[in-house]
Amino acid sequence: MKSMPNFLDDVAPLTPHLVALRxxxxxxxxxxxxxxxxxxxxxxxxxGLDLSVSTGLRLSSVVAVLRGGRPGPVVLLRGDMDALPITESTGLDFASTDGAMHACGHDLHTAGLLGAVRLLxxxxxxxxxxVVFAFQPGEEGFRGAPLMLQEGLLDEAGERPVAAYAIHVDCASPRGVFSTRxxxxxxxxxxxxxxxxxxxxHAALPHGGVDPVPVAAEIILAIQTFVTRRIPVGDPAVISATRLASSSSAPNVMPHEVQIDLGVRALSEETLELVxxxxxxxxxxxxxxxxCSVEVGVRRSYPVTRNDPAETTRVVRWLEELHGKEQVNLLxxxxxxxxxxxxxxxxxxGTLVFLGAQVSPDAAPPLHSPTAVFDDSVLGMQAATLAELAWRRLSA
Structure with a gap:
């Protein structure tokens, strides 16, 4: 049997290129x-690489298929590519200036996956x-993954993958620490x-009309009480009012409508049904x-991300062997x-894994912040780990 490659050594000369690409x-x-x-x-x-490459029809996805020289199953590696509508204020010399920003690290995900392509x-x-490499647009609320699935992602290699892996960087977590569960x-x-x-x-005669603004304010406060008193502590939900807008643009007019947009996160179907x-x-x-009256609209966007227990047991063991137990955190x-x-x-x-890319523990803004910064020296570790997970799963 062939010995395992040492992708961490292999990636060293490639890392400066990955940083520049990112x-x-x-x-x-x-x-x-x-x-x-x-x-x-x-x-x-x-x-120029020996790959089968295809692009999406309804989205600008890229799928690359690498066929090995030895027989075996199929493994999927995924990296998302899209940014957020955030105006960057990091002060970096390579900062974005177009009103969008890679504030969730998807630029690292793309570069890291390209590194894994090169290594394998x-x-x-x-x-x-x-190995199927899936470069995915539209993760940030645009449902890019189901579109890629509908366009045949899982059939690109001629047979379905036996496992799927992805690494998500986190600028608020210690550099080089992997976390999963x-x-x-x-x-x-x-x-x-x-x-x-x-x-x-008329704003000067509120008793002569009905003002929905204070009613909206009362509803927002009531929602916070609803969360703390109706949602089980052991099966939580997060409900955040993220947008508040009225139908009036004049200071002397009580609006006839106020819109409240809520973001709802839950870990079970039971809690989501309750909400x-x-x-x-x-x-x-x-x-x-x-x-007042109220019209309620409910949208279900993304399901719970569930790591397969058997795959995750393998991944944790492989990460510990590759990086040391002290670098692996079981959430x-x-x-x-x-x-x-x-x-x-x-x-x-499959399994989703977080990778810490914190620049400094003294200044660690969260993901989706206009000041979010990432230590892109983790790209070599990220690329090598993706390659390692694919190789080990194919060899299992």
Missing amino acids: RRLHTVPEVGLHLMRTQALVLEALN HERRADLPGT PGAMMASSNGITLRVRAAGG TTELPALVTALAAAHR ETPVMASEDFSFMLEEVP
Whole structure:
């Protein structure tokens, strides 16, 4: 049997190239499903390699298939490519200036996955199987993963993958520390829109009309009580009011409508059902008490990200062997953020892993912050680990 490659050694000369590529990606962030500049950079990086490469029809995805020289199963590695509609204020010399920003580290995900392509391609003659590399747009709320699945991602290699892996960097966690857990890893993502409607009126004569603004304020406060008193502590939900807008743009007009947008995260179908059933009843009753009506709209976006227990046991063992037990953290509880890699994990057993990319513990802004910065020296570790997970799973 062939000995295991040492991808951590292999990646050392490649790391400066990955850092430079990541910084190129960082300067041209794109939001949504159509990332034409990003796709062009990915295709440029793949050019000349012995791969089968295809692009998406309804989104600017890239799928590269690497067939090894030895027989074996198929493994899927995924990296997302899209940015957020955030104006960057990091002060970096490669900062974005177009009103979008890679504030969630997807530029590292893209560069790291390209690094894994290079590492495995160099050893393709001994690769025991096939690796599918999925470069995915539209993770940030645009449901890019299900679109790629609908376009045949899992059939690109001619047979379905036996496992799927992804690494997500975190700028608020210590550099080089890997974190994961079996079962629920991240929450589902859902939205509720409330439109509080009333007669409106003259702002100087509020008794002659009905003002929905204070009613909306009361509803927002009531939602916080709802979370603490109706949601089980052991099966939590997070409900955040993320947008508040009225139908009036004049200071002397009481609006006839106020819209409240809520973000809802949950870890179980039971808790989500409780929220989507009881919360509309609560806000409807509150509105009626103030002579208002309310229209409630519920949107289910991303399911719970569930790591397969058997795959995650393997991954944790491999990470410990590769990086040392002190660099691997088994999370006690899930993270209440969400990921559309969840759609892929519903189809293929696999594992999502976090990788700390903190620049400094004294200044560690969170993901999705306009000041979020990442230590991109982790790219070599990220690329080598993705390659290692694929190789070991193909050899299992």
